[in-house]
Structure formats: C-alpha cells, structure tokens
Amino acid sequence: MHGLWLTVLLFQQQAVDVPGFDSNPFTSPSDLAQGEKLYLGRCAGCHGPRGDGGKGANLAVPTLSRAADDKTLWNIIRYGVPDTEMPSSLMAQREIWQVAAFVKSLGAIQSGAASGDPKRGEAVTRGKGGCLQCHAIGSDGGRMGPALTDIGARSGPGHLRAKIVEPQGDVPHTFRLASLRGRDGKTVSGIRLNEDTFSIQIRDMTGGLRSYWKKDLADWKMEKRSPMPSYKGKLSDGEIDDLVAYLAGLRGAKGGER
Ligand code: HEC
Ligand code: HEC
Structure with a gap:
C-alpha cells in the first residue's frame, strides 16, 4: 500500500517538473513577470530586451521557426541549439516554462511589422x-x-x-574593425578575421583578404566602432x-x- 502511494506521489511530482505537458502550465501574470526577469538576465544580451534580435534570433515573431509549440520551445531553452551560439541552460524546470511564457508574449507584442513599402x-x-x-x-x-x-x-x-x-x-565583437599602419606609413583598415603572435589577417573594404606580418607594422589597433x-x-x-x-x-x- 505504502509503496503504491509513494509511486503516485513521485509520479505527480515528476509530472509538474518534467516537460510532460503539451502546453505551458506556467502562464499566470506572476509567471510572466518572473520569466521576464530571467529573460533580461540570461537571454536579452543576445536576443535583445524586446526579443527582436541582435546576436541571437528574432524571437518577436508570431511563430518561432525552431519552436512552433510549447514543448519544442521548452527543449530549445533547456538544451540550446547545437553548433550555434544558442546555449543550453541550467534553470529549474519551472523557470524554463516561465521564460518560455515570456518569449511567447514577445511575439504577440511585435507581430505588427514595419509600415514601409x-x-x-x-x-x-x-x-x-x-x-x-x-x-x-x-x-x-x-x-x-x-x-x-x-x-x-x-x-x-x-x-x-x-x-x-x-x-x-x-557592435558584435566578431565584426570589429582593425586599423593597421605599416612601417612605410601606409594605413589600411578592415574586419579582423584572424590574428596570432606574428601575423594578422583582415578583410578590407573591397572584400579582399589580406595578411600582414606584425613585424612590418608600425602599429595596429582594434576600433570599438563599426564600419557601418x-x-x-x-x-x-x-x-x-x-x-x-x-x-x-x-x-x-x-x-x-x-
Ligand atoms: C550567446 C547568445 C545567446 C543567448 C545567451 C541565448 N540565445 Fe537563444 N539563440 C541564439 C542564437 C544564435 C540562436 C539561433 C540559432 C540558430 O541558428 O538557429 C538562438 C535561437 C533561439 C531560439 C529559437 C528561435 C527560432 O527562430 O525558432 C529561441 C526560442 C531562443 N534562442 C531562446 C532563448 C532564450 C529564452 C534564452 C535565455 C534563456 C536564450 N535564447 C539565450 C543565441 C543566444
Ligand atoms: C561600409 C560598409 C557598410 C555599409 C555601406 C553598410 N553596412 Fe551594414 N554593416 C557593416 C558591418 C561591417 C556590419 C557588422 C558590424 C556591425 O554590426 O556593426 C554591419 C551590420 C549591419 C546589420 C546587422 C547585421 C546582423 O547580422 O545583425 C544590418 C541590419 C545592416 N548592417 C544593414 C545595412 C543597411 C540596410 C545598409 C544600407 C542602408 C548598410 N548596412 C550599409 C558594414 C556596412
């Protein structure tokens, strides 16, 4: 008898925690508020505070291409997207649902797109x-x-x-502009592609790849500004x-x- 109750209890507890739901069980206003807090701390750096992108995907869309339903959304937030910058996350299960609820609300806010032609x-x-x-x-x-x-x-x-x-x-750090000045006084700038102890490679304004030995340079620096x-x-x-x-x-x- 005892054993049976225990099983039932365990099962129920699991049912609340594990994403065994087809839809999000945590969507109350206080869940959304908690989800927003978590989102701003953990996600906004890449997806933007209003979810409309940046380093990460645009989340402020009516239907997410990788997460059309709540279950896949939960899985993406929990496990990330392999081979991309989208990380896995060690939040509590409930917190994941709360963030998911907030992410869905972003799509509702912004679905009226741009007004231009x-x-x-x-x-x-x-x-x-x-x-x-x-x-x-x-x-x-x-x-x-x-x-x-x-x-x-x-x-x-x-x-x-x-x-x-x-x-x-x-400005994403992968697209920082490098300014190089040769010992002959000539300057050139472009996007830094690679750099090691001895050399630096850039893509110049025409799209061409160039490589320089550092010993031939009078100086070089990374600009904070974007070439855009x-x-x-x-x-x-x-x-x-x-x-x-x-x-x-x-x-x-x-x-x-x-
Ligand atoms: C380090 C940057 C980064 C962080 C932090 C990050 N993401 Fe992402 N996220 C990405 C990138 C990049 C993608 C696009 C992956 C791909 O190529 O599909 C993505 C994709 C997604 C998608 C799928 C979008 C679609 O179109 O289906 C969702 C949902 C998502 N992220 C939610 C979140 C949430 C919620 C958090 C915070 C818990 C978070 N992300 C944190 C970079 C990030
Ligand atoms: C002189 C080169 C240059 C011109 C001209 C230029 N851009 Fe850019 N743009 C860049 C570079 C480099 C980046 C990447 C670094 C950054 O985000 O600041 C960028 C970034 C962007 C991004 C963000 C891309 C992303 O993946 O998130 C958008 C959007 C964009 N440009 C749109 C435009 C539009 C629209 C025009 C024309 C009206 C334009 N750019 C003209 C160099 C340029």
Whole structure:
C-alpha cells in the first residue's frame, strides 16, 4: 500500500517538473513577470530586451521557426541549439516554462511589422543606400559585412531600424574593425578575421583578404566602432521605413524572397 502511494506521489511530482505537458502550465501574470526577469538576465544580451534580435534570433515573431509549440520551445531553452551560439541552460524546470511564457508574449507584442513599402526599400538598399557595397543579399553584393539574405529571420523591425540609424549602438565583437599602419606609413583598415603572435589577417573594404606580418607594422589597433555608417539624416524617415520593411521580409533562400 505504502509503496503504491509513494509511486503516485513521485509520479505527480515528476509530472509538474518534467516537460510532460503539451502546453505551458506556467502562464499566470506572476509567471510572466518572473520569466521576464530571467529573460533580461540570461537571454536579452543576445536576443535583445524586446526579443527582436541582435546576436541571437528574432524571437518577436508570431511563430518561432525552431519552436512552433510549447514543448519544442521548452527543449530549445533547456538544451540550446547545437553548433550555434544558442546555449543550453541550467534553470529549474519551472523557470524554463516561465521564460518560455515570456518569449511567447514577445511575439504577440511585435507581430505588427514595419509600415514601409518593401519594393521601395529594395530600391534604396541597392541604390541610394549603397548597402550592397558591404553586404550580400543572395548572390549580389559585398562581403565585408554580414550577409543580409536572412536578416529578417534574425532581427525584427526595431533592431533593424536601430542598426541603420545608430549602428554603433550594438557592435558584435566578431565584426570589429582593425586599423593597421605599416612601417612605410601606409594605413589600411578592415574586419579582423584572424590574428596570432606574428601575423594578422583582415578583410578590407573591397572584400579582399589580406595578411600582414606584425613585424612590418608600425602599429595596429582594434576600433570599438563599426564600419557601418549611420544613415540618420542621409535617408528620409520614409526611406528608412521602406528599408526596414524590405529587410524584415528577407528570410533567406528558404523564405523564397531571394
Ligand atoms: C550567446 C547568445 C545567446 C543567448 C545567451 C541565448 N540565445 Fe537563444 N539563440 C541564439 C542564437 C544564435 C540562436 C539561433 C540559432 C540558430 O541558428 O538557429 C538562438 C535561437 C533561439 C531560439 C529559437 C528561435 C527560432 O527562430 O525558432 C529561441 C526560442 C531562443 N534562442 C531562446 C532563448 C532564450 C529564452 C534564452 C535565455 C534563456 C536564450 N535564447 C539565450 C543565441 C543566444
Ligand atoms: C561600409 C560598409 C557598410 C555599409 C555601406 C553598410 N553596412 Fe551594414 N554593416 C557593416 C558591418 C561591417 C556590419 C557588422 C558590424 C556591425 O554590426 O556593426 C554591419 C551590420 C549591419 C546589420 C546587422 C547585421 C546582423 O547580422 O545583425 C544590418 C541590419 C545592416 N548592417 C544593414 C545595412 C543597411 C540596410 C545598409 C544600407 C542602408 C548598410 N548596412 C550599409 C558594414 C556596412
């Protein structure tokens, strides 16, 4: 008799803890508040305080591509995404559900996307904005900055707008600009790709790879600023809305946009 009760109790306890639910059992306002706190501490650094991306994926979307339901969302938060920067997490099971509840609420807040015209935005990207000088979209464009082919899946409208208007606000360390000065006085700058004791490799503004021996350099330094120029004042507010609308719709080759 005792043994049976014990089994029942254990089972019940497990049922609360383990993600044996198909949907999130922790979605009360206080769960959401706790989830937000945890999110801001552990996730916002990569996904942005409002979930619209940065280093991590854009979470402020109606349906997450890797986590269409609560169960997969729980698993992603718990175990991360292998071979990407998305880490596993050692939170309590309940805390994971609370963060998951908050992540889902981000999609509800931001689902009304950008107001601009994506067709005009594409024209600005390729024309006046000169974005392809540094960025690839599909097979066109430069390679100095990150490809924008799937930028809409990684960043929401808020983050895109911030990057265009204030690019220095959030510069990933993988894309830091290096400034090099040779012993002959010539200077060159580009994205640092690699560096060891003796040499440094950069990708210059034209996208070319260059390697230098440090002994040939008078000095070199890493810039804190991004090579990405600010478009504040260079493009009208309407043009920036159009750009954001266009970029937010770029979902990579699979999304079909190009
Ligand atoms: C070090 C950066 C980093 C941190 C910290 C981080 N993530 Fe991520 N996350 C990523 C990256 C990068 C991806 C995209 C992985 C890929 O390529 O699919 C991702 C993907 C995701 C996805 C899948 C998105 C989709 O489109 O389906 C979810 C959900 C997610 N993260 C939630 C979280 C939560 C919740 C936290 C905090 C507990 C967190 N992440 C912490 C970097 C991070
Ligand atoms: C002179 C080169 C240059 C030009 C021109 C340029 N960018 Fe960038 N951009 C970069 C670099 C380098 C980065 C990566 C470092 C960073 O995030 O600051 C970047 C980052 C970005 C990001 C963030 C990418 C990500 O993966 O999160 C977006 C979005 C972006 N640029 C959009 C644009 C748009 C839109 C234009 C045109 C209106 C443009 N850029 C013009 C160099 C450039």
